[in-house]
Amino acid sequence: MSTHPHPDTMPAAESADADAAAEVVDLDTARARRAAAPGGEVPDDDETVDAETVDDAPPAEGGPVDAAGDIPSEVLARRRERRPILAEWARSWRGVRAAAKHQGKDAGYVLAYHAVRSPKYAAKTALWAPIGLVRGIAQALHWASAEEGNWHLRQTAAQRGEADVWLKLDARRQRQTTWRWWVLALATAGIVTGLIVLALGPPWWRWLAALTVVPFLATRGRPADKPITDRVSEGTRYRKLTAVLVRRALTSVQMAAITSAVAKDPKAISFPVDIHRDGPGHLAIVDLPYGVEAAEVVARRGKLASAMRLPLDQVWPETAPGHTGRLALWVGYEPASAMKQPPCPLLNDGLKVDLFQPFPFATTPKLDQIMAELMYRNWLFGGQPGSGKTFALRLLLLAAALDPRAEIRGYELKGVGDFAVLEPVMAEYGNGFDDETLARAFAFIQWLYEECRRRSQRIAHYARLGKAPENKVTPELASLKGSGLRPLVAWFDELQELMTSKFGKEAGEILEKVIKLGRALGVIIVIGTQIPDKDSLPTGISRNVNSRFCLSVADQTANDMILGTSAYKQGLRATVFQPVSEAGWGVLRGLGKPQSVRSFYVDTTAAGRIVARAVALRTKAGNIPTFPTDRDVAPQHHVLDDLARVWPGDDKSVWNETLCAALVELRPDVYGGWGSAQLTAALKPFPIKVGDVWAKPADGGKATTKRGIVHTDLTAAITERDRKRSGG
Numbered sequence: 001m002s003t004h005p006h007p008d009t010m011p012a013a014e015s016a017d018a019d020a021a022a023e024v025v026d027l028d029t030a031r032a033r034r035a036a037a038p039g040g041e042v043p044d045d046d047e048t049v050d051a052e053t054v055d056d057a058p059p060a061e062g063g064p065v066d067a068a069g070d071i072p073s074e075v076l077a078r079r080r081e082r083r084p085i086l087a088e089w090a091r092s093w094r095g096v097r098a099a100a101k102h103q104g105k106d107a108g109y110v111l112a113y114h115a116v117r118s119p120k121y122a123a124k125t126a127l128w129a130p131i132g133l134v135r136g137i138a139q140a141l142h143w144a145s146a147e148e149g150n151w152h153l154r155q156t157a158a159q160r161g162e163a164d165v166w167l168k169l170d171a172r173r174q175r176q177t178t179w180r181w182w183v184l185a186l187a188t189a190g191i192v193t194g195l196i197v198l199a200l201g202p203p204w205w206r207w208l209a210a211l212t213v214v215p216f217l218a219t220r221g222r223p224a225d226k227p228i229t230d231r232v233s234e235g236t237r238y239r240k241l242t243a244v245l246v247r248r249a250l251t252s253v254q255m256a257a258i259t260s261a262v263a264k265d266p267k268a269i270s271f272p273v274d275i276h277r278d279g280p281g282h283l284a285i286v287d288l289p290y291g292v293e294a295a296e297v298v299a300r301r302g303k304l305a306s307a308m309r310l311p312l313d314q315v316w317p318e319t320a321p322g323h324t325g326r327l328a329l330w331v332g333y334e335p336a337s338a339m340k341q342p343p344c345p346l347l348n349d350g351l352k353v354d355l356f357q358p359f360p361f362a363t364t365p366k367l368d369q370i371m372a373e374l375m376y377r378n379w380l381f382g383g384q385p386g387s388g389k390t391f392a393l394r395l396l397l398l399a400a401a402l403d404p405r406a407e408i409r410g411y412e413l414k415g416v417g418d419f420a421v422l423e424p425v426m427a428e429y430g431n432g433f434d435d436e437t438l439a440r441a442f443a444f445i446q447w448l449y450e451e452c453r454r455r456s457q458r459i460a461h462y463a464r465l466g467k468a469p470e471n472k473v474t475p476e477l478a479s480l481k482g483s484g485l486r487p488l489v490a491w492f493d494e495l496q497e498l499m500t501s502k503f504g505k506e507a508g509e510i511l512e513k514v515i516k517l518g519r520a521l522g523v524i525i526v527i528g529t530q531i532p533d534k535d536s537l538p539t540g541i542s543r544n545v546n547s548r549f550c551l552s553v554a555d556q557t558a559n560d561m562i563l564g565t566s567a568y569k570q571g572l573r574a575t576v577f578q579p580v581s582e583a584g585w586g587v588l589r590g591l592g593k594p595q596s597v598r599s600f601y602v603d604t605t606a607a608g609r610i611v612a613r614a615v616a617l618r619t620k621a622g623n624i625p626t627f628p629t630d631r632d633v634a635p636q637h638h639v640l641d642d643l644a645r646v647w648p649g650d651d652k653s654v655w656n657e658t659l660c661a662a663l664v665e666l667r668p669d670v671y672g673g674w675g676s677a678q679l680t681a682a683l684k685p686f687p688i689k690v691g692d693v694w695a696k697p698a699d700g701g702k703a704t705t706k707r708g709i710v711h712t713d714l715t716a717a718i719t720e721r722d723r724k725r726s727g728g
Ligand SMILES: Nc1ncnc2c1ncn2[C@@H]1O[C@H](COP(=O)(O)OP(=O)(O)OP(=O)(O)O)[C@@H](O)[C@H]1O
Pocket: 383, 384, 385, 386, 387, 388, 389, 390, 391, 392, 530, 580, 583, 584, 585, 598, 599, 600, 601, 602
């Protein structure tokens, strides 16, 4: 509420004083003064502006929020984008090679194009060369007469009756024509001499002269609008990326925001960097109109390709760093399907793999090599049938096989045998979707959890010795014999089969724990799945995976299950790939910048060659798993045999807790910490009923009913297992 008395109610003297004191306040000046005060506060000594002064001026137009002077110079220096000294294509061997290859290919194309048409060119040359000769002679004579231009001027002078001008012009013509005739005579003499030399010389001289002179004469003789050679039309083979083309394409992708912005301002689409060559193609960095996200354009890859009249796999839009409206549009010289992917470097005999280092895995559309890593990682491969996920997953295992330290175990739950080729280097391998294989896969997951527990104890031990400074497996520990910390690659292809089976819920929970624990312990989980919904791939698992390769998927949900929440919104869209025809293409996330890559193609025969090399390396290192006798057997085999071993005398039934205590005594590193629940879970894959049984404690106390098993179930389970093992 105002504290000023109203002028009408003021006493007259007071009012006069007030009038005298009152002055017109120049608000601009006052405002300037206020702004000058720190924090924009009203200075105390300001008499004209008080707490109640109301600034009714329209707000000033927004000045820069950060005056340039306020930004630290080092930040400004970082922001300043310097143009590269060398063009993008000349900055790497890959770029130079790609450019040379492209030019060479083009030259070859042009050569072949003309070679096919050479008979037509010969006929045209034969027709136009004599005309060219006559025309050439006529032109030479005309030049020698020096009438060009002069004749018209003389005619004009004659018409005007300017005799002296006419005479001057004619004298000039005579002077010119005299020396020109001499030149012509000398040239004719030269030609005649040349002809004599050619006549006397070897025949190839004449051929050479004919090949040079005749086409020249033909070009002089042909009509101006009829070239001898046909135009090399490049058609849709490759369109050089130009700003006009990009603008046209972007306004044709049916995005109202772009079309209306461009209609208002044709410069709404801008190019912060010039369009330039990049590898075997051109790259345009595009700033889209305000408010348009690059991800929305990426999703319209098909429409973009249509607007450019190019095959889909020649057009590669991606979001670019900087801001969400920046698009990186790369257009290849040719479709990716026509570009030959280099052979997988793993096939190279000289290539050694150290799992602690990156190894070649894929190529980008520009054919740059992308490296993958396995240590301290978990992988998730997802894609619809025919997208190429099995091949991609197998590639990782082939790389792991080439490091003799790596122990590979896994289950292929499709039952096709895509991974059978790796059997000689695997310590454990299951193939199928029958109950027994699923039970084994489940038991394997339980074992993995136990293995993590064991490994964490070992790591703690080595950390105490100062050998595990970061409390994780080091290359030295992985190589140390008897450390029990070799990289363990545990893989599951078509995991959805297990997750939707009766073991699913528990398997999912344990696997999630393994994924969380295993990373530092050298346990690497690699999962392939076809149906990435929350039942087939528990979110706890997908959330904890740090490397993802999403091949062709049908929809946004599947895309985000594999690549992580919001991936689709951020423009990482594997929905743009076609299964089968674009097999192997996918979005790779977790290894540097997320991007579209194609995994190296290694068919089963080639995989066999890699495995043979891996076997040789492993034999030399002395750790080829001799399946199944010499392998570090999974616990389902232990547990039955170990139970038989610790079974007390001829008791018909025994409590779980008694058995667990005996098991811990037998193998503390395996069974340490086991309780009744763990034993029940471990027995789940076998036909052993865990229920309330009548027994007495090991110390001979009073008999009662507790959870346990009966002896006949155990012996039956062992007999059944042995029968299956021997293939009976
Ligand atoms: N990187 C690649 N480059 C080229 N072709 C590939 C590539 N990867 C896979 N393919 C081809 O795609 C076919 C299907 O691959 P793959 O079996 O891995 O698919 P998938 O996604 O596992 O399908 P499904 O779920 O039906 O098994 C392969 O037979 C192979 O010919």
